Amino acid sequence: MPELQFCTPQPIESKTALDALLADTGGKQYYEEMKHLPVDTTKLKAFLDKTCKSRIRTWLDICAHCGLCAESCFFYLTSNRDPKQVPAYKIQSTLGEIVRRKGKVDTEFMIRAMDYAWSRCTCCNRCGMYCPYGIDMGVMFSYLRGLLFSQGFVPWEMKIGSGMHRVYRAQMPVTDEDWVETCSWMCEEYEDDWPSLEIPIDKENADILYLVNAREPMHYPDDIAEAAILFHIAGENWTVSSTGWEMTSLSMFAGDWEGCKMQVNVVYEAMDRLRPKRMVGTECGHAFRATVTEGPYWAGRRDGQTPVPSLHYVEWVAEALRTGKLKIDPAKKIKEPITLQDSCNYIRNHGLTQATREIMSYLADDFREMTPNKEHNFCCGGGGGLNGIGRYREQRNVGLRCKLNQIKKTGANQVVAPCHNCWDAIRDMEEEYQAGISWSFLKPLLLKMVEIPEHLQPKEE
Amino acid sequence: MYDLLTGPVFVLAFAFCVLGLLVRAVWYIKGLDWQLDRVAYTRFPKHGAKGALRSIGHWILPFGSRNWRVKPVFTIVFFTFHLGLILTPLFLQGHAVILHQRLGLSWPAIPMELADALTIAVLITGGIILVRRFALPEVRVLTTAYDIFLLLLTLAPFATGLLAVQNVPGYIFWLYAHIILGEALLIAIPLTKLSHIVLFFLTRAQIGMDFGIKRGGMKGRGISW
Numbered sequence: 001m002p003e004l005q006f007c008t009p010q011p012i013e014s015k016t017a018l019d020a021l022l023a024d025t026g027g028k029q030y031y032e033e034m035k036h037l038p039v040d041t042t043k044l045k046a047f048l049d050k051t052c053k054s055r056i057r058t059w060l061d062i063c064a065h066c067g068l069c070a071e072s073c074f075f076y077l078t079s080n081r082d083p084k085q086v087p088a089y090k091i092q093s094t095l096g097e098i099v100r101r102k103g104k105v106d107t108e109f110m111i112r113a114m115d116y117a118w119s120r121c122t123c124c125n126r127c128g129m130y131c132p133y134g135i136d137m138g139v140m141f142s143y144l145r146g147l148l149f150s151q152g153f154v155p156w157e158m159k160i161g162s163g164m165h166r167v168y169r170a171q172m173p174v175t176d177e178d179w180v181e182t183c184s185w186m187c188e189e190y191e192d193d194w195p196s197l198e199i200p201i202d203k204e205n206a207d208i209l210y211l212v213n214a215r216e217p218m219h220y221p222d223d224i225a226e227a228a229i230l231f232h233i234a235g236e237n238w239t240v241s242s243t244g245w246e247m248t249s250l251s252m253f254a255g256d257w258e259g260c261k262m263q264v265n266v267v268y269e270a271m272d273r274l275r276p277k278r279m280v281g282t283e284c285g286h287a288f289r290a291t292v293t294e295g296p297y298w299a300g301r302r303d304g305q306t307p308v309p310s311l312h313y314v315e316w317v318a319e320a321l322r323t324g325k326l327k328i329d330p331a332k333k334i335k336e337p338i339t340l341q342d343s344c345n346y347i348r349n350h351g352l353t354q355a356t357r358e359i360m361s362y363l364a365d366d367f368r369e370m371t372p373n374k375e376h377n378f379c380c381g382g383g384g385g386l387n388g389i390g391r392y393r394e395q396r397n398v399g400l401r402c403k404l405n406q407i408k409k410t411g412a413n414q415v416v417a418p419c420h421n422c423w424d425a426i427r428d429m430e431e432e433y434q435a436g437i438s439w440s441f442l443k444p445l446l447l448k449m450v451e452i453p454e455h456l457q458p459k460e461e
Numbered sequence: 462m463y464d465l466l467t468g469p470v471f472v473l474a475f476a477f478c479v480l481g482l483l484v485r486a487v488w489y490i491k492g493l494d495w496q497l498d499r500v501a502y503t504r505f506p507k508h509g510a511k512g513a514l515r516s517i518g519h520w521i522l523p524f525g526s527r528n529w530r531v532k533p534v535f536t537i538v539f540f541t542f543h544l545g546l547i548l549t550p551l552f553l554q555g556h557a558v559i560l561h562q563r564l565g566l567s568w569p570a571i572p573m574e575l576a577d578a579l580t581i582a583v584l585i586t587g588g589i590i591l592v593r594r595f596a597l598p599e600v601r602v603l604t605t606a607y608d609i610f611l612l613l614l615t616l617a618p619f620a621t622g623l624l625a626v627q628n629v630p631g632y633i634f635w636l637y638a639h640i641i642l643g644e645a646l647l648i649a650i651p652l653t654k655l656s657h658i659v660l661f662f663l664t665r666a667q668i669g670m671d672f673g674i675k676r677g678g679m680k681g682r683g684i685s686w
Binding site: 055066088134 | 504520532594605654656665667672674682683
């Protein structure tokens with residue numbers, strides 16, 4: 001058996017290991033090694049005994065095999081109704097088999113389970129709403145990912161993502177110093193237009209602690225500036241933290257539960273240290289789910305709540321528009337048809353159906369709903385980490401057709417996507433299918449339309 | 462023989478069914494884990510109860526949930542099947558008579574004609590469900606021999622019971638077959654996925670609590686099933 005250098009059950013814990021794995025472009029050697037990665041069946045059985053309790057066992061056991069979940073899944077709908085894309089089939093033939101065989105499965109089985117867990121399910125949880133028993137296969141796939149991660153059967157990019165969080169406490173190689181520097185750089189960059197613009201760092205007892213997605217300092221620093229300008233216009237007393245500033249969790253997508261806990265712990269420490277009244281997180285769906293919805297449980301908080309009340313960006317925007325902190329110039333309202341992408345992670349999984357619609361009522365004259373919408377909306381097609389996994393690009397692109405059709409049917413060619421993952425998926429969809437659709441976060445739209453208060457307007461020379 | 466089957470054997474089968482279901486319910490509830498399931502079950506009893514009741518309510522009523530509305534034909538078949546399965550054995554005149562003889566209970570009963578109609582409805586809808594298992598590829602891929610066995614076992618007491626009351630030749634045979642198969646069904650309930658008689662309510666309550674407590678129930682207007 002060849003020596004396993006990259007593909008092992010051990011998570012990435014050091015920068016050296018992370019860099020070495022990154023150097024294996026596309027995970028070529030990594031996936032080669034995976035074919036020889038043995039399954040530790042004893043450990044797998046112990047894992048099941050310890051963590052697979054009555055909820056999941058009952059779901060697997062009483063599934064009536066009725067097939068009512070089939071049409072809830074966008075992969076099924078876009079794969080010519082392939083029976084092998086029925087959610088119940090997907091979970092029964094993977095996790096179901098592992099549980100029934102009490103962990104006695106082989107390498108080939110685990111690789112197939114990995115392919116199913118990351119390329120045939122985005123953990124969007126839609127099927128759970130269509131099962132008469134309320135069997136949530138998204139929850140089970142998420143559990144299966146944890147099981148696969150513990151044995152080392154995880155897509156290359158997910159292994160890297162988990163390693164990033166373990167090494168940097170961020171999904172990308174952005175250190176706390178890089179983050180703080182980016183904030184001051186952005187202030188300098190925008191100081192001509194906004195002379196008094198600040199990004200307050202580590203201010204205690206602020207009204208708002210703002211958290212971001214590490215992609216923003218890494219690739220889209222203007223997003224941070226836009227957030228700062230909007231807080232500035234709204235007159236908010238806000239701050240960012242120099243540590244625990246990143247709210248995403250590729251660890252969650254990877255199934256690295258230990259890593260999830262490490263990540264949210266630094267965020268909650270920042271909340272405890274700075275004692276803000278509230279936390280507002282950026283326009284990201286999974287980041288919100290990780291830090292606000294699931295995170296408290298990883299951190300062992302029995303009430304399931306974050307240390308301070310937490311809002312998704314759309315909640316803050318809706319509130320700011322409602323209370324008049326942000327005012328939209330009526331002349332600048334969007335006249336052309338525009339639609340809205342509901343992110344699974346804060347709509348289906350956090351009930352924020354109304355906030356986004358309230359926002360749209362301020363921004364657009366011709367807002368078109370997708371069908372179905374709100375908590376019944378389909379995943380963008382790239383959720384659960386799928387956007388980032390090269391091995392499954394083809395499957396991802398097939399799945400994107402569901403969203404493409406939904407958008408086309410609205411007659412709008414602009415989509416508001418207040419979620420990094422949805423935003424990416426729609427961008428890639430446009431690249432792949434060239435349907436003439438444009439996409440945007442809320443921040444740039446708001447900045448184009450918001451009224452600037454007198455005292456912040458540029459002084460005439 | 463008849464007295465034995467409708468007396469002690471019935472009592473044993475019935476007790477096994479009830480106790481078995483109780484064991485499964487207790488095992489299920491005891492196995493729920495706030496941290497592994499990531500639901501703060503006990504911290505927000507009001508939101509939890511509301512979520513659980515909404516989750517059960519929307520799905521126990523025909524057309525109460527989106528999926529029941531999306532598939533109206535299946536919904537009618539499904540609810541007719543279940544209605545007949547529950548009402549007929551519970552309120553059949555013949556069963557009420559036995560209860561009265563054995564326990565002195567005066568048990569309500571439905572008219573014979575209604576019982577016959579419900580039984581026929583169970584057999585027809587059961588037949589449709591059986592055909593559906595093979596006709597639809599998305600159901601066929603999931604169907605196992607075990608599913609077929611359970612469906613036939615469920616239908617068997619109804620088919621034999623109907624034959625017995627219709628005075629077809631071999632009355633005694635059909636009557637005994639009916640009683641034995643009915644008791645076999647009672648024993649199978651807690652041992653198989655027929656345990657959903659109780660677990661339906663518990664799994665629905667669980668997912669309702671999940672949505673009611675954690676996934677937006679405390680912030681939004683509650684999930685729209």
